[in-house]
Amino acid sequence: MLKRGNKNRGFTLVEIIVVLVILAILAAFTIPAMLGFIKRGQEQKVIQNASRWYTASETVLVEMYANGTKRVGGNPVVVNKINERAEAPGCTDFIIYTNGNLDKTSTIEASTLVGAYYKENGIEVTYYDGIWHVGDNRSILKTKVGSNFYTIKSGGKLMIN
Numbered sequence: 184m185l186k187r188g189n190k191n192r193g194f195t196l197v198e199i200i201v202v203l204v205i206l207a208i209l210a211a212f213t214i215p216a217m218l219g220f221i222k223r224g225q226e227q228k229v230i231q232n233a234s235r236w237y238t239a240s241e242t243v244l245v246e247m248y249a250n251g252t253k254r255v256g257g258n259p260v261v262v263n264k265i266n267e268r269a270e271a272p273g274c275t276d277f278i279i280y281t282n283g284n285l286d287k288t289s290t291i292e293a294s295t296l297v298g299a300y301y302k303e304n305g306i307e308v309t310y311y312d313g314i315w316h317v318g319d320n321r322s323i324l325k326t327k328v329g330s331n332f333y334t335i336k337s338g339g340k341l342m343i344n
Contacts, residue, residue: 226306230315232271233301233308239268240279240335241296262341276302277336278321280311280328297328 243264265277280298299310300321309320311327334342 225304226308226317229273229301229303229306230308230317232269232273232303233277233299233310233315235271236265236269236274236277236301236335237279237296237299237310239265240299242268244296262335265335266341271303273303274301274336275304275339276300276307276334278332278334280324280332282329282331298324300324300332 243261246264247261278300279296280300282295282297297311300319301308301310306317307319308315308317309324310316311320311324336342
């Protein structure tokens with residue numbers, strides 16, 4: 184008669200090591216790709232929130248122009264309205280750039296938004312040429328649109344003069 188072997192034989196050590204090596208190789212390729220996807224996802228979320236702040240700024244300035252408000256700089260109403268409309272609580276820094284001056288004596292009709300800087304969770308984005316760019320590009324922004332800017336939020340605090 185034929186001799187029957189043990190049915191519960193299992194895997195050899197070599198087979199287990201081969202499977203572990205294959206899994207390690209797969210992990211070496213997929214983990215960096217997944218981390219890249221996560222980073223790009225976080226950057227896109229920041230860009231969406233920055234767009235909210237930018238749109239809120241445009242809306243508030245247009246409303247104030249329509250209502251005949253003459254002073255923007257140092258006006259806490261502007262800062263509070265932008266903050267309320269943006270509805271993006273993660274913002275730590277937000278600066279708008281204009282083609283006019285938004286100081287305490289300027290009029291709104293002389294100013295149009297042309298750029299912005301936004302920071303959230305350590306990710307910085309700047310807006311110029313109609314596109315959001317990842318990174319702190321304020322030096323490029325200043326050369327493209329000028330140095331007229333108004334800080335709405337800095338260090339997580341609203342800038343109410």
